[in-house]
Amino acid sequence: MSKPRIGFIGIGIMGQPMANNLIKAGYTILIYNRSRNNFSDLLAKGAEEAFSPKEIAEKSDLVITMLPDSPDVETVALGKNGIIEGVSKGMIYIDMSSIAPASALKISQAMSLKGVDCLDAPVSGGDVGAINATLSIMVGGNEKIFKQAKPVLEAMGKTITLCGPNGAGQTVKACNQIQVAMNFVGMSEALVLGTKAGVDPAIIVEVLSGGYAQSRVMDVRGPRIVQGDFSPGFKSRFHYKDLNIILQTGKDYEVPLPASTLVHGLFEAMITAGRGDLDHSGVITVLEDMAKTKARTKN
Numbered sequence: 001m002s003k004p005r006i007g008f009i010g011i012g013i014m015g016q017p018m019a020n021n022l023i024k025a026g027y028t029i030l031i032y033n034r035s036r037n038n039f040s041d042l043l044a045k046g047a048e049e050a051f052s053p054k055e056i057a058e059k060s061d062l063v064i065t066m067l068p069d070s071p072d073v074e075t076v077a078l079g080k081n082g083i084i085e086g087v088s089k090g091m092i093y094i095d096m097s098s099i100a101p102a103s104a105l106k107i108s109q110a111m112s113l114k115g116v117d118c119l120d121a122p123v124s125g126g127d128v129g130a131i132n133a134t135l136s137i138m139v140g141g142n143e144k145i146f147k148q149a150k151p152v153l154e155a156m157g158k159t160i161t162l163c164g165p166n167g168a169g170q171t172v173k174a175c176n177q178i179q180v181a182m183n184f185v186g187m188s189e190a191l192v193l194g195t196k197a198g199v200d201p202a203i204i205v206e207v208l209s210g211g212y213a214q215s216r217v218m219d220v221r222g223p224r225i226v227q228g229d230f231s232p233g234f235k236s237r238f239h240y241k242d243l244n245i246i247l248q249t250g251k252d253y254e255v256p257l258p259a260s261t262l263v264h265g266l267f268e269a270m271i272t273a274g275r276g277d278l279d280h281s282g283v284i285t286v287l288e289d290m291a292k293t294k295a296r297t298k299n
Contacts, residue, residue, distance in 0.1 A: 003027050006152065007060030009053055009076055009083075010097070011039045013232065014123070015066035017130040018096070018156045023047060024133075025155035032056050053077070057086030062152060063093045069241050070099040077107050089115030092149055096137070098122045098177070098238070100245045101167040102252070104140065108166040117145040118166060121153065122173035124180070126233035128220060134158040138176070140169030174249050177242040181263045181280075183217040188284035191225065191295035201226040201295045221281040228296045230278040230285075237276030240267040 003026060008019045011033040019042055023029055029047040031039055032055070043049060050056045053076045057063055063083055067073050073095055077083045083093060093116055095104065101120075108118035119141035129135040135157035139146055146162045153160050163172045190213070194204040205222040208214065224230070243264040250257040269286045270276065278285070288294055 004061035004092075004152070005030065005059070007032070007050065007056035007063040008066070009033070009056055009063070010066035011042065012066065012068075013127050013234075014130045016042065017127065018064075018066060018135075019047065020045070021130075021133045022152070022155050027152070027155065030056055030059055052081045053083045054081045054086035057083045057088075057091070061091060062149065063087075063091065064152075065093075065095045065097055067095075067097045068238060069097075070103040070245070073097050073099050074103055074107065078110055084110060084114060084116075087111065087114050087116045091116045092119070092145060093117070094119045094121050094149060094152075096121045096123055098173050098242055098245070099170060101170040101174070101249060104170045105167045108141070117142060119145060119149060120166060120169040122169055123157065124173070124176050125157075126220070128233060129158075130156070136176075137161070138163050138169045138172040140164055140166050140171070142166075170245075171249070174242070174246045177239065178246055178257070178260050180217060181239060181243060181267070181283075182259060183215050184221075184281055184283050185263050185266060185287075186213075187215075187218055187222060187225075188281075188287050188295075191222075191284060192287045192291045192293060195295040196291055196293040200297070202297055217281075221279070224279075225281050225284055226295065226297050228294075230282040232277060232279040234280050235276065236267060236270050236278050236280045236282050239280040240264070240271050240276070243267055 005028045007030045009032045023045050030050050031047050032050045104120040111118050119139050121137050121139045123135040123137050125135040136159040137153050137157040139162050163169050191201050195201045209218055246260050266283055266286050
């Protein structure tokens with residue numbers, strides 16, 4: 001069976017390396033991004049440029065979106081000159097953004113009326129996972145369509161799991177973002193407390209990484225934090241967006257989320273302080289401000 005022609009919309013921190021890995025895997029890629037200054041490298045590697053989501057759909061067998069938030073995905077998928085205006089029966093649409101489960105269901109229902117099968121397939125692993133094609137991909141949708149699309153997903157990720165019907169992928173991603181946020185805040189509190197008590201933060205990271213406190217978050221971001229490196233693998237404003245989705249989903253299902261509510265407040269303070277483009281590990285700066293200390297070897 002020949003490889004499907006893939007349309008990819010959203011060439012950002014995550015989207016660019018994901019599209020690059022699809023090219024490496026031998027797929028023909030058509031790309032679209034609202035900002036046209038992000039993908040010269042992909043064009044040099046053989047990707048083709050489109051000029052609207054509608055054009056992407058018209059020229060593709062399978063369309064992927066990787067966009068910031070639910071309104072962005074709904075506009076690109078269902079709006080004027082959107083994907084839905086260019087689709088044909090039998091196409092597959094995979095949204096790999098992190099959006100509200102309710103939005104994923106709305107889009108899948110609209111696309112199904114056009115004969116298009118949808119998968120919601122948000123990812124975890126940050127820019128490192130996107131670059132190395134080791135993303136964890138959590139998928140919601142029909143099992144038959146999941147199996148059909150799995151080779152495409154395998155070009156971008158390592159752990160690929162069908163979580164349930166449409167919307168289930170986004171629900172599991174919300175659960176993932178709760179845990180990641182908690183890990184960041186727990187690590188931040190530990191580093192700020194230890195540093196203010198006079199311990200080298202690099203030593204704290206080394207010791208905690210060797211015991212029960214070890215986590216992927218600490219492995220990837222702990223050493224960078226103590227060096228004062230908050231270059232974004234995943235921007236804090238996007239995690240704040242995810243926390244908004246989490247709290248709304250909690251309300252939808254009548255599930256109290258007291259710790260998530262507290263963490264949401266810390267990320268909100270970060271956004272208010274103008275630090276929304278820092279990596280989400282930058283939430284430590286809010287705790288540093290309150291403790292009047294810097295948990296870093298470089299300030």
